[in-house]
Amino acid sequence: xxxxxxxxxxxxCVGCQTCTAACKNANATPPGVQWRRVLDIExxxxxxxxxxxxxxxxxxxxxxxxxxxxxxxxxxxxADGLVTIDYDLCIGCANCVMACPYDARSIVxxxxxxxxxxxxxxxxxxxxPKRISVSTKCTFxxxxxxxxxxxxxxxxxxxxxxxACVNSCISGAMSFGDIDDPDSNVSRLLAExxxxxxxxxxxxxxxxxxxxxxx
Amino acid sequence: MKSRNQKPTERFSPRQQQNWDWRAAANFIFGGxxxxxxxxxxxxxxxxxxxxxxxxxxxxLIGTGLTCVWxxxxxxxxxxxxxxxxxxxxxxxxxxxxxxLFACGALAALTGHxxxxxxxxxxxAVFLYxxxxxxxxxxxxxxxxxxxxxxxxxxxxLAEGAGLMALFAPFVAPGVVAVxxxxxxxxxxxxxxxxxxxxxxxxxxxxPVGSLKALDAIDMRLMAIAHAVPAGLAGVAAIGVPGxxxxxxxxxxxxxxxxxxxxxxxxxxxxxSQGMAVPHxxxxxxxxxxxxxxxxxxxxx
Numbered sequence: 001x002x003x004x005x006x007x008x009x010x011x012x013c014v015g016c017q018t019c020t021a022a023c024k025n026a027n028a029t030p031p032g033v034q035w036r037r038v039l040d041i042e043x044x045x046x047x048x049x050x051x052x053x054x055x056x057x058x059x060x061x062x063x064x065x066x067x068x069x070x071x072x073x074x075x076x077x078x079a080d081g082l083v084t085i086d087y088d089l090c091i092g093c094a095n096c097v098m099a100c101p102y103d104a105r106s107i108v109x110x111x112x113x114x115x116x117x118x119x120x121x122x123x124x125x126x127x128x129p130k131r132i133s134v135s136t137k138c139t140f141x142x143x144x145x146x147x148x149x150x151x152x153x154x155x156x157x158x159x160x161x162x163x164a165c166v167n168s169c170i171s172g173a174m175s176f177g178d179i180d181d182p183d184s185n186v187s188r189l190l191a192e193x194x195x196x197x198x199x200x201x202x203x204x205x206x207x208x209x210x211x212x213x214x215x
Numbered sequence: 216m217k218s219r220n221q222k223p224t225e226r227f228s229p230r231q232q233q234n235w236d237w238r239a240a241a242n243f244i245f246g247g248x249x250x251x252x253x254x255x256x257x258x259x260x261x262x263x264x265x266x267x268x269x270x271x272x273x274x275x276l277i278g279t280g281l282t283c284v285w286x287x288x289x290x291x292x293x294x295x296x297x298x299x300x301x302x303x304x305x306x307x308x309x310x311x312x313x314x315x316l317f318a319c320g321a322l323a324a325l326t327g328h329x330x331x332x333x334x335x336x337x338x339x340a341v342f343l344y345x346x347x348x349x350x351x352x353x354x355x356x357x358x359x360x361x362x363x364x365x366x367x368x369x370x371x372x373l374a375e376g377a378g379l380m381a382l383f384a385p386f387v388a389p390g391v392v393a394v395x396x397x398x399x400x401x402x403x404x405x406x407x408x409x410x411x412x413x414x415x416x417x418x419x420x421x422x423p424v425g426s427l428k429a430l431d432a433i434d435m436r437l438m439a440i441a442h443a444v445p446a447g448l449a450g451v452a453a454i455g456v457p458g459x460x461x462x463x464x465x466x467x468x469x470x471x472x473x474x475x476x477x478x479x480x481x482x483x484x485x486x487x488s489q490g491m492a493v494p495h496x497x498x499x500x501x502x503x504x505x506x507x508x509x510x511x512x513x514x515x516x
Contacts, residue, residue: 010497065354071306072296092289094234098353101489133289196494212495
């Protein structure tokens with residue numbers, strides 16, 4: 001069975017926010033909601049100052065605290081590692097928002113559009129009323145992953161079945177693939193580098209690895 | 216590509232939660248007090264008092280809390296979906312407990328039967344525990360997930376229940392006012408010990424700066440007005456000084472108000488998220504890794 005993870009090479013990320021824009025474009029998130037963000041990290045004092053970038057989103061944890069607290073079973077972890085939300089079951093109680101240590105979840109209680117109260121044509125086409133007043137987050141572009149099963153393509157290798165953020169990354173900092181396959185791109189990358197997972201001390205076992213140095 | 220209005224670490228640091236407003240806080244405020252009152256009502260019944268009015272008041276408080284949270288959720292007409300995840304969700308378990316609690320409580324208030332009164336008291340305690348576990352299970356809020364938050368919330372519910380029972384005692388259990396006063400003192404001592412223990416552990420273990428600031432802001436007032444004064448007034452009532460019943464009423468009110476202020480502060484003002492952390496800054500070129508980054512926290516967290 002496949003288990004999908006994302007590996008982000010912090011040495012390569014240039015903070016361009018292309019992944020942020022690609023995510024918004026692919027998932028039609030409303031203004032103010034970013035399923036993927038790139039955070040600025042400035043450290044040190046002049047003249048010894050460093051600036052680094054940290055792409056963050058849902059970590060699709062192997063032990064998701066959001067799933068544990070969800071009273072409706074709307075949040076579920078699939079066998080392939082993706083943590084999903086059933087918008088038809090979610091009651092918008094926000095317990096999962098509180099349980100997530102990665103600030104990955106959002107709830108929007110009324111439709112929001114880029115220019116005023118009315119959607120522009122592209123927004124009108126893609127507006128999904130199911131997403132109002134329920135919890136939403138990064139899905140790892142689950143529709144693409146599911147399409148792979150039908151087409152025989154490989155997520156992380158074939159662009160059609162790879163998350164939009166990974167496809168868009170201009171510096172090749174983001175990789176996606178099956179960690180249970182020792183020959184996958186992510187398995188090789190993890191073997192060749194030193195990585196960390198955020199807030200590992202909380203026992204969530206995130207599926208997003210950050211590369212910080214060579215092995 | 217950062218906002219000009221934000222400091223570099225602002226999007227990185229813990230942020231005050233904005234999803235649970237006063238309506239969610241009201242569920243914990245009224246629900247915890249109601250659960251505590253049911254338990255204390257059963258205790259008073261054991262001592263020979265009439266538990267019916269306190270039982271009704273406890274259920275009214277719990278019902279008010281649940282109504283408030285019903286107005287909070289995004290899809291209120293799907294609220295029954297809350298019963299779908301008893302395996303791990305304490306919110307489901309809280310909702311499950313509420314059903315027999317209201318049934319037992321109503322029957323106990325109607326009949327005054329001892330078994331039903333005890334069952335209602337026990338279910339009140341389970342309801343209180345479930346609420347404490349709801350908060351404690353939220354890993355995203357360090358002030359809630361701290362192991363000492365759970366006993367503090369339990370002790371707070373007990374103190375509120377004892378405080379409310381002190382309001383009823385002169386009317387429904389005049390023969391055991393002194394016992395209720397002693398119970399209030401014991402509950403206040405328990406709460407203050409748990410409060411100090413929680414606060415010192417939070418400081419020692421590290422927490423978001425905003426959480427500690429919010430909790431420190433109420434610390435002295437909570438100690439004096441919600442513990443020392445009511446404990447003193449209850450002590451006077453316990454030794455049977457004439458006219459001390461009025462003091463017991465004030466003590467009860469202060470004990471309840473202190474618990475409500477604490478819970479509102481915990482749920483609204485001190486509820487800061489985990490924020491982000493980077494244990495190793497990336498190595499670029501021939502450079503070396505930068506130090507660990509975890510802004511907005513005291514200690515190592």
